[in-house]
Amino acid sequence: MAYEVNGKTVEHDEEGYITNLSDWSKELAEVIAKEENIDMTDEHWEVVNFLREYYDEYQIAPAIRVLVKAMKKKFGPEKGNNKYLYELFPYGPAKQACKIAGLPKPTGCV
Amino acid sequence: MITTLYALLYYAATIIFVVGIAYRVWGYWKTPQPANIVTTPAPVTRTGVVWRMFKEVAFFESLWKSNKWIWIFAMMFHLSLWLIIVRHLRYFIDPVWTVVVLAQPFGKYAGFFFVLGGLGLLFRRFVVARVRYISAPSDYLMILMFIGIGLSGLLMTFVNKTDIVAVKAFFRGLMTFNWQPLPADLPVLVHLGLVAVFLIVFPFSKLLHAPGVFFSPTRNMVDNPREKYRPVPWLPPVSEVTFDPPHGSKQS
Amino acid sequence: MAEEEKVIEELTTEEALTDPLYVPEPVEGATEHVRSFPAAPQFQEKLGYPGERPENWQEVALAKMDELRGKFRSFRLFLDICVKCGACTDKCHYYMGTADPKNMPVARQDLLRSVYRRYFTLPGKWFPDLVGARELTEDVLDEWYTYYFQCSECRRCSVFCPYGIDTAEITMAAREILDSVGYGMKYTNEIIGKVFDIGNNLGLPKPALASTLEDLEEEIEDDTGVKVRLPLDEPADVLLVTPSADFFAEPHIDGLIGYAKVFHALGEKWTLSSYASEAANFAMFIGSYENMRRIALRIRKAAIDLGVKRIIIGECGHAWRAAYQFLNTLAGPFDFLDPKYPVPQHICEYTWEAIQAGKLRFNKEENDFYKVTFHDSCNVSRASRMGNYPGGQFDIPRNIIKAVCNHYYDMPEGTIKEATLCCGGGGGLLTDDLMEIRKKGGSPRMKALKQASEEYGVNKMAAICAICKTQFSKIMPYYGYGMDDIMSVHQLVSNAIVLPGSEQEAELDGTDENEATEAAE
Incomplete structure (x- = not known):
């Protein structure tokens, strides 16, 4: 269970979340995104970057609501809403975006 | 020869039955039920629980909610069984109690319903794919045993009439250790043989549902876990526990 | 695949698609492929369970079963008293939704009960085939893991059982036994x-x-x-x-x-x-x-x-x-x-x-x-x-x-x-x-x-x-x-909810905010 990036292998768990968070790179994000059938656009990157920043500060991904609020501030209400986030990451902004951002999967009743 | 065989069989069967059930029930009794796991909505008083349990064992309330066909056959089967048992007391007591005398005519015909109920349950076991799937050979044999007991009993009562006075003498003799000969008719031997099997099998089988239902914690507990403190016997009291260290001290 | 077709047939009739309590005919093995990820050793050990399956896992599992029999009346009793009447067979939403007979409450219990009978009861020791008793093998353990994690411990079956047998109690015991031999579930244990x-x-x-x-x-x-x-x-x-x-x-x-x-x-x-x-x-x-x-x-x-x-x-x-x-x-x-x-x-x-x-x-x-x-x-x-x-x-x-x-x-x-x-x-x-x-x-x-x-x-x-x-x-x-x-x-x-002093209150009472605040005070 590993991704291949620039000839380097990066271990991941059963569900595709990387096991060593420091292995993350932008190239890796593109690779994971491809496996998830996602073409990374600027908006995708905006989400991923925000998740990583938030994680840096709090050691956890933000609640969707917090993410929505941040997107709203940045791009206005048209892109700062739940529906749009699901369009970007159909399998849930929290779980799918976390995977691409190289963060652990949020666990629990979520 | 047959008398001796059956006499010994019945002593053995009775001992196995009584000791076996006592042993199993003792096991249920002494095993703790640490948490209150009553299936709710449940009564909040002891009296309420007695009433719930009464409805459960006398009317099969849960089964009624669940499946009307099983309920009808099971009800037929068990009610007849009780009548039959009461009626049969006359072969063990002298003089015969009034209630047993009163039960006599009903008990006699209850045999038909007993067999009918058994056949219904057996039929379901064969015909309903879901029930067939969960049935082991012993489940079929168990019903066949009851049907066999019923049919042989009906035969003795209505067709090939047995010298019932002699049968009573045999059992009274067993009770007073003064053996009397057992009439060696085939229906009698089959009937008594199967009943002995029933007594022996009881403590080792699902027949334990009869005493067991009274111990069922989802039915016999009062819905009062907030009011009544029930400690877990194998866990130390809260005064002796160590709590996990404060939040945020470790992060994965 | 024939099985798959049968499942589809059972679950896609007009009635099956509209009746919430529709009961399909059993299709064996319909969801035997649905298994969650087992827990990695580090998740197991944190909970006091072995990370790997021990050499003598059968002994450990049976000893755990015996221990639970002594600790929980529910477990001890429920293993003994089921008469296989079938009242619960159509009550589990997982059975209704999958048609897999092992998702019928009694059949789910029997996955464990059959092993209990083999090792802890005389008939099971003497006549295993007669009473549906079986050895605890690796396949059985896998089957436990599969089907005890297809039960949501919802207790619907216990409402309908004439003895109140609660499959949740059996499922919990089975999971505890699995954990005791290092076979835990990732989601719960992590x-x-x-x-x-x-x-x-x-x-x-x-x-x-x-x-x-x-x-x-x-x-x-x-x-x-x-x-x-x-x-x-x-x-x-x-x-x-x-x-x-x-x-x-x-x-x-x-x-x-x-x-x-x-x-x-x-x-x-x-x-x-x-x-x-x-x-x-x-x-x-x-x-x-x-x-x-x-x-x-x-x-x-x-x-x-x-x-x-x-x-x-x-x-x-x-x-x-x-x-x-x-x-x-x-x-x-x-x-x-x-x-x-x-x-x-x-x-x-x-x-x-x-x-x-x-x-x-x-x-x-x-x-x-x-x-x-x-x-x-x-x-x-x-x-x-x-x-x-x-x-x-x-x-x-x-x-x-x-x-x-x-x-x-x-x-x-x-x-x-x-x-x-x-x-x-x-x-x-x-x-x-x-x-x-x-x-x-x-x-x-x-x-x-x-x-x-x-x-x-x-x-x-x-x-x-x-x-x-x-x-x-x-x-x-x-x-x-x-x-x-x-x-x-x-x-x-x-x-x-209309909070005192809120804009909603002001709007309702037709006053401006200041007045509403005063009114609330």
């Missing part, structure tokens, strides 16, 4: 470890929690003009313990806002705890009293440290069971709390009491877009109570909804209250790797909802369980609903 380390299922550390709560305070102020607080780790009268999903997930978070508004409107001194920032107790799912207690003790400690008088539990089904049936037993006695209140209380009991006392003001029109039904969560319905009479757990949430909504309708009889159908994600199955069983197990509930939609135009379903809410938000889109058609009961409360 999460329990997080509670030990950080305090909640999510792994939400205190600073993140504090920041989320601040965000919510801002949001409420934006919406209402009132400064409603969500205090964390402050001395208070009420300790609110709620599932951590309420801090994170949609629609849960709106429920949390609802609790906060109710507390605010009543002037309650309340607090959340970062140490006990989780009402859920996944150790219940795996039948481990030791681990369950460790989580329950966090609530005790938080209550002592914060000097509260009462403990209130937020909207969560199994958490309410863990609190109602287990908290006192595992972490009691709670003689240091105010004896006027039961320990613990449900947030719905609290809110309903205030509504009855006329202390809350609502504008029901705020919920007029919604035609609401209520999904009874399994653990609330069959393993707990609210209020002081049996069945209060059905009435109180409905009463609250009716107090804040004009349009309320029940789903069909036989699918609600004590016979309620599980959402399909309970009991530790709420993980992506079990999505197939979740979707199928949720289908009876979805069909019941559809009937209510067709008959009354119901467009929203409210629930009081974090698992139900997440599960529905994931599976409802497969059944033609939106992911936001599942709501928290306290979200409806939050929509309708």
Whole structure:
């Protein structure tokens, strides 16, 4: 269970979340995104970057609501809403975006 | 020869039955039920629980909610069984109690319903794919045993009439250790043989549902876990526990 | 594949697609391929279980079975007394949704009972084939792992069993035995470890929690003009313990806002705890009293440290069971709390009491877009109570909804209250790797909802369980609903509540803000 990036292998768990968070790179994000059938656009990157920043500060991904609020501030209400986030990451902004951002999967009743 | 065989069989069967059930029930009794796991909505008083349990064992309330066909056959089967048992007391007591005398005519015909109920349950076991799937050979044999007991009993009562006075003498003799000969008719031997099997099998089988239902914690507990403190016997009291260290001290 | 075709045939007839209580004919092996990821050693060890399967695993497993037989009357009795009458065979939503006969409650129990019979009963030792007894092999162990994680421990079967046999008890024991030989489930066990380390299922550390709560305070102020607080780790009268999903997930978070508004409107001194920032107790799912207690003790400690008088539990089904049936037993006695209140209380009991006392003001029109039904969560319905009479757990949430909504309708009889159908994600199955069983197990509930939609135009379903809410938000889109058609009961409360001094109050009373504030004072 590993991704291949620039000839380097990066271990991941059963569900595709990387096991060593420091292995993350932008190239890796593109690779994971491809496996998830996602073409990374600027908006995708905006989400991923925000998740990583938030994680840096709090050691956890933000609640969707917090993410929505941040997107709203940045791009206005048209892109700062739940529906749009699901369009970007159909399998849930929290779980799918976390995977691409190289963060652990949020666990629990979520 | 047959008398001796059956006499010994019945002593053995009775001992196995009584000791076996006592042993199993003792096991249920002494095993703790640490948490209150009553299936709710449940009564909040002891009296309420007695009433719930009464409805459960006398009317099969849960089964009624669940499946009307099983309920009808099971009800037929068990009610007849009780009548039959009461009626049969006359072969063990002298003089015969009034209630047993009163039960006599009903008990006699209850045999038909007993067999009918058994056949219904057996039929379901064969015909309903879901029930067939969960049935082991012993489940079929168990019903066949009851049907066999019923049919042989009906035969003795209505067709090939047995010298019932002699049968009573045999059992009274067993009770007073003064053996009397057992009439060696085939229906009698089959009937008594199967009943002995029933007594022996009881403590080792699902027949334990009869005493067991009274111990069922989802039915016999009062819905009062907030009011009544029930400690877990194998866990130390809260005064002796160590709590996990404060939040945020470790992060994965 | 022939089997697959049979399953499709069984589950796609007109009747199968519309009748919520439709019972398919059994199709063997229909879901034997659905298995969750086992737990890695590091997750096992944190819970006191071996990380790897020991050499003598059979001995260990059988010894564990024997131990549990001596510790739990339920387990001992239920293994003995089932008569295989078949009453439960059509009652499990996983059987209804998958047609796999091993998902029939009695058949699920028999996976373990057959082994019990082989090693612990005379007939099983002497005549194994006659009584359906079998050896404990590796295949059997795998089968346990597969099918005991296709049970949500919802207790629907126990309602219908003439002896009250509760498959949940067998499932919990089976999972405990599996854990004892290093065969745990990743989802449940990783999460329990997080509670030990950080305090909640999510792994939400205190600073993140504090920041989320601040965000919510801002949001409420934006919406209402009132400064409603969500205090964390402050001395208070009420300790609110709620599932951590309420801090994170949609629609849960709106429920949390609802609790906060109710507390605010009543002037309650309340607090959340970062140490006990989780009402859920996944150790219940795996039948481990030791681990369950460790989580329950966090609530005790938080209550002592914060000097509260009462403990209130937020909207969560199994958490309410863990609190109602287990908290006192595992972490009691709670003689240091105010004896006027039961320990613990449900947030719905609290809110309903205030509504009855006329202390809350609502504008029901705020919920007029919604035609609401209520999904009874399994653990609330069959393993707990609210209020002081049996069945209060059905009435109180409905009463609250009716107090804040004009349009309320029940789903069909036989699918609600004590016979309620599980959402399909309970009991530790709420993980992506079990999505197939979740979707199928949720289908009876979805069909019941559809009937209510067709008959009354119901467009929203409210629930009081974090698992139900997440599960529905994931599976409802497969059944033609939106992911936001599942709501928290306290979200409806939050929509309708008119806080003193709020913009909503001003609008209603036709005064400007200043006057309204004066009036409130």
